[in-house]
Amino acid sequence: MPIFETVFQEKPAIVLEIGSVYTKIGFCGEAHPRFIISTEIRSISDILKKSYISLYDQTAAFFTKIFFKYLLASPKDRKVSIVESVLTPTVIRECIAKVLFYHFEVSSVLFLPTHLVATATLAVENAVVVDLGFKETIVIPVYSGVQVLSAWQAQPLGSEAVHDKIKAELILNGVKEEILTDAVIEDIKVRTCFVTKQSRALSFKSKEEIQPCPDLEYPVDGNDVIKVPGQLREVAFEVLFPKDNDRLGLPYIILDAILNCPVDTRKVLAENILLIGGTASALGMTARLKAELTKLIESDYYKNRLFIQEVKFHSAPSKPNFTAWLGGSIYSSTELITSSSFTVTRENYLKNSKIPDWVNYESAFVRTQG
């Protein structure tokens, strides 16, 4: 142990979580990321249409920035852990691996699945991990330290949907579209909007007359002052809770994911819900989800299938937007970074230039207290 510790102290592994908007970067064994920066490679599909080389170049440029501007660490012969969703397209994962091995010559790359590592921050074995990201929400239950991949649920319910809603509403109110940049919308969302209570949401829905929260004046660039209506502040997040018969809202996909699990695991899972991802930081999100879920499990559809009485939430020792990173940091500080069957070493990569996929993933990980 002490020997390995010194090894780690010499060159701590770099842990990256590349989200669709923000990238969390830091070193393993640290309690929080060093930096959270905006992801420069957006709209990967557009880039890919152009050519693979341009994706490669942009990835290389982005990593160069991460290593030399932020982390200030020579990547050569260093271990790198990438925390990523299991749904990441293979082409991206392979591109990242290629950049890291060929361009930066790292000694090994370890890909960690977001949902699984997030449970490490809690030291629990069973949890429904709900990743509320920018583009989409992905729910994957983890049981006994294994991802129940067959039960996954994903919907394009995330900050992007909320942003679109805010933008559309403001334009309807006569705000000029050109001043509503992504940054402005995001700032309006983060600073003024919140997830309102269930009862109030229902009242808004049924067009009842209730007093919305106070309006707000938001100055932009010194030129304009946007009036943010109180109602928008409350209902912006309602896009995540659509009330229709498609049953595709946030609470539905969580319950559906639980429903896809074996019947004896459902109660445990429902009592261990973990929300991660930037959207989970929204004010009132957990409270609202709890109210919605509690109501839903009483509904006819779920009552006779789920047999659960209550839902419980975990709070990770971190801000929700870097919980997965933190899990990655914990994983990478153990010896798994060298010994895991999922570690791709430089030698192996050069030999068969392949990286393992989650489909043939062997759980070499985690067994909490034996």
Added chain:
Amino acid sequence: MDFFLSKKIVEYACLCGVLSPLTKLYFCRHCLNLRCAFCCHHEVDSHFCSNCLENIPSSEAKLRKNKCNTCFDCPSCQATLSARATSIQVPMSTKGEGGDETDEGSASNKMVTKKMYYLACLACRWTSRDVGISDQTSQTCSWPEQEYFHSTRFQLLSEHFQAVVLCDKEEKQDYLRRKTVKTSKFPSMTDRTGLTVASIRRQIGFDKSAPKAKPKPTNITPSIATSEVEDLPDEIFTKPVNLKNITTIKQRLAQPANQPETVKHLYPQHKNLSIKRSLRCRHCEHNVIKPEYNPSSIKYRIQLFASNHVPEVRFVKADPFKIGESASIILKIINPTINDMTITIMDLPTEDEEKMAIEEMRKTFDKSVSIATKSSLTPSIMRPSLIEDPRMVDCKITGKIELPDSSFVVNQRDDSAEFDDDIQGDRQDPRFIIWRKANKVEIKLNVIPCDGLKKDDDIITGFTMQFTYSNVHTSTPEKESQGLRHALNVRVYINPGKISE
């Protein structure tokens, strides 16, 4: 200078196939080839703080988490904070502070002016007083550090998982040890002598307690889920918000650990260090750029900029291009070295030739890698670097250059010649050379636009420039200058303008 060259009118192709202006290129004098930032290996050379310009050894930088001890960034606008001094009157009493203050006017109480410091941002006028940090007695003294709430829990988690994994590994090894059939027919030395690892350890006096207790996973209390969640505060529906008290997303992310939501919790952040980078050629492992350690020095210990070694091509002017008609362009070629250069202008390689060259490069490289990977014992430092996969130049030629019929000589660079009168050399210049002075030559070439171009299409033309290069800094001194002359090729791409008609 950079202005001339960064307009992407004249670009050189690096060996890896990426086009860049000459100022962005390096010249490896060991491989005698162009290198660009993309295909060189970057290394962190030294850490320093960009505000106080202090050089910080890398071990110390690691310890300080790449932050400067003394300089701070403004949490509000991310500019650098500066320490401001104020003087306050403190009673010089030995009774200790906080006691009843006697009448300040009384002469018996001596007042002493004491300098106190606080941090202030010159851009947004944020001060450390805004968040209630009391003034400090010295500029560099430790400002109160922000505590991270979750760090103890994280420590526990981290230790726990480390132990779990280690335990797991040990078990597996144990199992394997028992399972594996001894491959050797002969009993090993330790078997025969009855020496076990444990007894050897004891003999050497390594550890009295001998067989180390197996690592046992520490017990950790798992997080407990709760159905009690924080509800929205009721006042949110009634109380107007003061936007100025809520932090922006940028301010939050600048403090990734705590991500404060109100401005009251913005704390000054230690300034991040900067680095000096050195570049290394991946083919021969020699440095092409190595800066001096001293942060305030802008000099280099090794500087192999291409513009000091490779003749520079500048675009001077061109006749208007018309479809199907040849037009002349004038280029200036400058010799930056202290030896005369003979320059030959040749055709660019065709696509097939380019492919073949790339294939060739890959092959030679694969060979060296396979040799190195076979002997797995080679330490990582000895391993050859991987090279970037060479690629085709991403540039379509739309104008063909009529090659000049002969090569020509560009005189050496002679700084003193600047002040001499124009000495007309007795050289008989070929006709396409229209001007010559010191180490500069202007040549006139004809360009024929390709078929199928429309008005306003860019003309891109190019040539391979072969030049003689005398390697003066070589490690093999026995050869005389004659033997050191190399004929090198670089590919140059020029965009002289658009088709006007």
Added chain:
Amino acid sequence: MSKNENKVKIMPRAVVCEDSNIRGDVTISSGSVVHTSAQIIAESGPIIIGENCIIEEYAKIIHRIPTNHKLYQENPEKPHVLVIGSNNIFEVGCTVEALKIGEKNIFESKSYVSPDVTISSGCVIGAGCQLFGEQHLTENTVIYGKTCQQREALDKQGSHMLQLDFLRKILPNYHHLRKPVDIKSKTTFATSTPK
């Protein structure tokens, strides 16, 4: 209130450089300092500048109500007085057209404030910030950065008395000063204007 009529009233102890460009009915209270090539233009009505203000080089204070402004449309004939409070600093190259300015404000270099903006007290308009939209800056607002972000300072900005004292001492040595003359009573000389 014709535009050509210059009624510059300089109170005693104010230091106003002769090369400054002051047009219209302008009153400069005691203790204020106006540098050379500063412009104070009172077109739509008188300007009264409070005590201990500093108006630096190339700073422009313009009192001109645009025709599309609320005040003009309500009553174009009604005279409007621009009262600038005390202890304001107008730094090099700023342009201020605001119609209401409190005290202890700082207009940093190259900033711009349009007539639609009203400014209370203790505000700072950061260097290069341009404020156009109709808005009211509450007390102690600080505008900074490229995107004109706002924040609230804990208290008003520190005093600039040291700088004022220095300027009052130094400026007369290098510049011709306007005599603090009251136009109506013809002769009221300052205590001393050393040359």
